[in-house]
Amino acid sequence: MPNHWLTGLFPIRVSTSLAALLLIMSVGVPASPRTPTNDAQVLETLPTRAGDTAARELARLRAAVAQTPNDPQRVEELAQRYLDLAMARGDPRYVGYAEAVLNGFTTALPAPLLTLRGVLRQYRHDFSGALQDFAAALALAPDHAIAHAWRGAVFLVQADYAAASIECEALRRMNREALAGGCLGLTQAYGGQLEAGYQTLQHTLERVSNADNRLWLLTRLGEVAAWRGQPAQAKAHYLEALKLGRDDVYLLAAWSDFLLDNGQPAEVARLLATWESADSLLLRLTEAQSALQLPDAPRHRQMLADRFAAARARGDTTHRAEEARFELRLRHDPRTALRLAQENYALQREPRDARILLEAAIAAKDSAGAQSVRDWLSRSGFEDARTRQWAQTSTQVGLTGEKR
Amino acid sequence: MRWIRIFVSGLLLLALPVLAHKASDSYLTLQVQGDRVLGQWDIALRDIDFALGLDPDGNGDINWGELRARHADIAAWALSALTLERGGTCPLQVTQHQIDDHTDGTYAVLQLAGQCPTPEGALGVHYRLLFDQDALHRGLLRLELDGLTRSAVFAPDTTRQSFAAGEVSHLTQFGQFFIQGIWHIWIGFDHILFLLSLLLPVVLIRQAGHWHAVGRFRDALHEVLWVVTSFTAAHSITLSLAALGYVSLPSRLVESAIAVSVVLAALNNLTPLISQRRWMVAFGFGLIHGFGFASVLAELGLPQQTLVLSLVGFNLGVETGQLAVVAAFLPLIYGLRHTQFYRQVIFKGGSLLTMAIALVWLTERVFDLKLISS
Numbered sequence: 105m106p107n108h109w110l111t112g113l114f115p116i117r118v119s120t121s122l123a124a125l126l127l128i129m130s131v132g133v134p135a136s137p138r139t140p141t142n143d144a145q146v147l148e149t150l151p152t153r154a155g156d157t158a159a160r161e162l163a164r165l166r167a168a169v170a171q172t173p174n175d176p177q178r179v180e181e182l183a184q185r186y187l188d189l190a191m192a193r194g195d196p197r198y199v200g201y202a203e204a205v206l207n208g209f210t211t212a213l214p215a216p217l218l219t220l221r222g223v224l225r226q227y228r229h230d231f232s233g234a235l236q237d238f239a240a241a242l243a244l245a246p247d248h249a250i251a252h253a254w255r256g257a258v259f260l261v262q263a264d265y266a267a268a269s270i271e272c273e274a275l276r277r278m279n280r281e282a283l284a285g286g287c288l289g290l291t292q293a294y295g296g297q298l299e300a301g302y303q304t305l306q307h308t309l310e311r312v313s314n315a316d317n318r319l320w321l322l323t324r325l326g327e328v329a330a331w332r333g334q335p336a337q338a339k340a341h342y343l344e345a346l347k348l349g350r351d352d353v354y355l356l357a358a359w360s361d362f363l364l365d366n367g368q369p370a371e372v373a374r375l376l377a378t379w380e381s382a383d384s385l386l387l388r389l390t391e392a393q394s395a396l397q398l399p400d401a402p403r404h405r406q407m408l409a410d411r412f413a414a415a416r417a418r419g420d421t422t423h424r425a426e427e428a429r430f431e432l433r434l435r436h437d438p439r440t441a442l443r444l445a446q447e448n449y450a451l452q453r454e455p456r457d458a459r460i461l462l463e464a465a466i467a468a469k470d471s472a473g474a475q476s477v478r479d480w481l482s483r484s485g486f487e488d489a490r491t492r493q494w495a496q497t498s499t500q501v502g503l504t505g506e507k508r
Numbered sequence: 509m510r511w512i513r514i515f516v517s518g519l520l521l522l523a524l525p526v527l528a529h530k531a532s533d534s535y536l537t538l539q540v541q542g543d544r545v546l547g548q549w550d551i552a553l554r555d556i557d558f559a560l561g562l563d564p565d566g567n568g569d570i571n572w573g574e575l576r577a578r579h580a581d582i583a584a585w586a587l588s589a590l591t592l593e594r595g596g597t598c599p600l601q602v603t604q605h606q607i608d609d610h611t612d613g614t615y616a617v618l619q620l621a622g623q624c625p626t627p628e629g630a631l632g633v634h635y636r637l638l639f640d641q642d643a644l645h646r647g648l649l650r651l652e653l654d655g656l657t658r659s660a661v662f663a664p665d666t667t668r669q670s671f672a673a674g675e676v677s678h679l680t681q682f683g684q685f686f687i688q689g690i691w692h693i694w695i696g697f698d699h700i701l702f703l704l705s706l707l708l709p710v711v712l713i714r715q716a717g718h719w720h721a722v723g724r725f726r727d728a729l730h731e732v733l734w735v736v737t738s739f740t741a742a743h744s745i746t747l748s749l750a751a752l753g754y755v756s757l758p759s760r761l762v763e764s765a766i767a768v769s770v771v772l773a774a775l776n777n778l779t780p781l782i783s784q785r786r787w788m789v790a791f792g793f794g795l796i797h798g799f800g801f802a803s804v805l806a807e808l809g810l811p812q813q814t815l816v817l818s819l820v821g822f823n824l825g826v827e828t829g830q831l832a833v834v835a836a837f838l839p840l841i842y843g844l845r846h847t848q849f850y851r852q853v854i855f856k857g858g859s860l861l862t863m864a865i866a867l868v869w870l871t872e873r874v875f876d877l878k879l880i881s882s
């Protein structure tokens with residue numbers, strides 16, 4: 105083909121160049137790989153140093169399991185260790201490691217391993233698979249209290265309070281007071297008996313001395329007190345929990361929600377300033393910053409959008425509730441928020457999930473969209489006045505295209 | 509384990525929003541064009557350390573020196589977990605090791621290259637990195653296969669995926685070649701100059717040895733339509749014959765003949781050899797120009813599955829590009845046709861300049877030189 109004068113100025117294969125550019129841009133990988141020049145340049149800091157005792161212990165367990173992948177005791181120990189690390193560090197890679205270890209177990213799983221597998225499945229929101237595993241574990245070992253406790257937790261998420269109370273009763277019969285108290289207290293609170301639930305949790309708190317357990321109980325007491333319309337009491341519980349001095353993402357999230365509901369975004373912005381790395385806390389921090397119109401808000405909104413997009417890219421659908429809240433409160437897109445909240449509510453039906461669905465339905469003026477929550481409210485009798493008010497409002501929107 | 513935590517609701521204990529980090533992903537981009545494979549694979553250093561161990565001095569940091577020392581092992585490990593097939597296994601190599609920063613840490617970047625046994629057919633990808641050690645690991649693939657981009661996720665239960673080459677939207681394929689057709693007539697200066705040389709005299713009439721302005725636009729338009737249509741018809745015919753492989757002419761001959769056609773067309777304006785039936789000239793030389801386009805199309809590569817569609821698209825693109833030029837050109841020269849400026853400068857001077865350029869092209873092409881072309 106002859107070369108024309110100006111050919112050099114134009115790319116002949118415009119479409120190919122464009123495609124290459126789009127490819128690079130769309131991957132989400134910054135198109136800037138580089139070759140370092142200095143051997144001493146540190147590239148990455150590992151979560152555990154090879155020398156410290158925890159890492160050595162882990163390495164020993166790993167080697168043991170690698171040798172005998174079907175040894176139930178070794179597998180259980182290693183998988184449990186990984187799960188503990190996942191919770192302590194907030195790092196999902198460890199959950200993946202635990203699951204891989206269980207996958208390497210090729211003979212029939214004994215009860216403790218079945219329970220562990222159930223825990224991993226519920227992590228992925230495979231609740232039916234989890235319930236199957238817990239049932240299988242209990243069939244092999246009916247006194248396996250942990251399986252009862254986890255099953256109760258899944259039933260609570262699914263809003264099946266009758267089934268949950270059976271598990272609570274089983275735990276009580278096994279004299280597992282703390283577990284039984286937590287189970288029962290929540291079942292009562294969700295199931296239309298806020299007062300009774302509060303008392304149950306309070307009694308359990310008095311019998312529990314372990315700091316982590318107290319922290320959890322105090323957090324739930326704060327939530328229940330807020331539902332009962334007793335903000336001063338709620339605040340007292342939260343502050344006592346914070347005084348225990350442990351970093352706990354769940355506590356911070358609940359406390360932030362309380363503060364935001366009570367019109368104190370500045371406090372939230374201050375509290376969560378260093379918690380960008382935890383998605384749920386970044387969400388609340390960004391809500392507070394947006395309310396105060398602080399300069400970091402746009403950047404944080406973009407960070408959240410990127411994180412949700414990355415999760416979608418890898419096929420992870422486990423945080424639709426948070427994404428719904430993001431779409432509603434930060435992106436002001438009620439239709440998308442409603443869709444996500446509905447998808448979430450199909451699997452998870454706790455009061456928090458109900459709330460975001462109601463808020464999204466009201467904002468989207470879609471009364472029918474919130475029917476599932478209204479059904480739950482009438483069945484359960486959940487007593488939080490604010491939730492009931494929203495449910496009432498949701499019946500009035502969208503009929504004439506505007507709120508009456 | 510703090511058992512009470514079991515009853516954490518919603519953010520049920522281990523649900524992702526509670527956790528600060530992200531699970532393991534690797535990012536694999538592949539460009540497969542025919543039988544050639546190019547790619548880039550980003551794998552987190554943390555994941556490589558978990559699988560292979562990267563910190564011999566145990567100080568908790570990985571530096572470039574420690575990473576470099578394991579490059580061969582990393583390449584072997586990664587390539588053993590990735591298999592590409594197109595008519596058979598496509599052997600891959602790591603051509604370069606680099607690093608890059610992602611939101612959750614530093615990644616090793618492996619530049620890949622490879623060759624497949626056949627340039628056509630479905631591409632099979634078998635991905636199994638890290639799955640036996642991290643069941644939450646995901647391989648995120650961005651694949652550009654024969655010009656089309658698509659993405660996929662590899663998980664422990666989807667380690668093999670196949671991508672069909674021909675699953676291209678026909679409309680997209682047509683559109684792509686249509687654009688290419690327009691583009692190539694606009695950068696095809698020899699074709700444009702030929703056409704313009706034929707069109708310059710349409711607003712004039714040769715009478716008694718002199719050029720006079722044509723009376724009505726309709727007459728000019730009539731002439732234009734005949735000329736452009738015959739040119740179009742002719743080059744469509746030979747383009748199709750050549751692109752489909754029925755006729756083949758040596759490209760140097762074709763290019764030289766095209767240059768000759770431009771010379772003659774320009775010359776014809778200066779000393780009218782053929783003033784009637786210019787459309788026959790357009791047709792005759794159009795046949796040759798068609799072969800010129802065919803060589804462009806051969807370089808672009810007609811996709812087997814949509815051969816005719818792409819050819820038609822390209823042809824229509826050429827026609828559309830041509831029409832755009834004519835539509836811009838014609839009113840201009842019609843407006844100027846009475847002026848001396850037009851007759852002397854544009855008509856005569858333009859034709860002379862065109863002839864000169866075409867003569868240089870002719871010399872370049874016949875003798876395989878580069879005088880004014882880049």
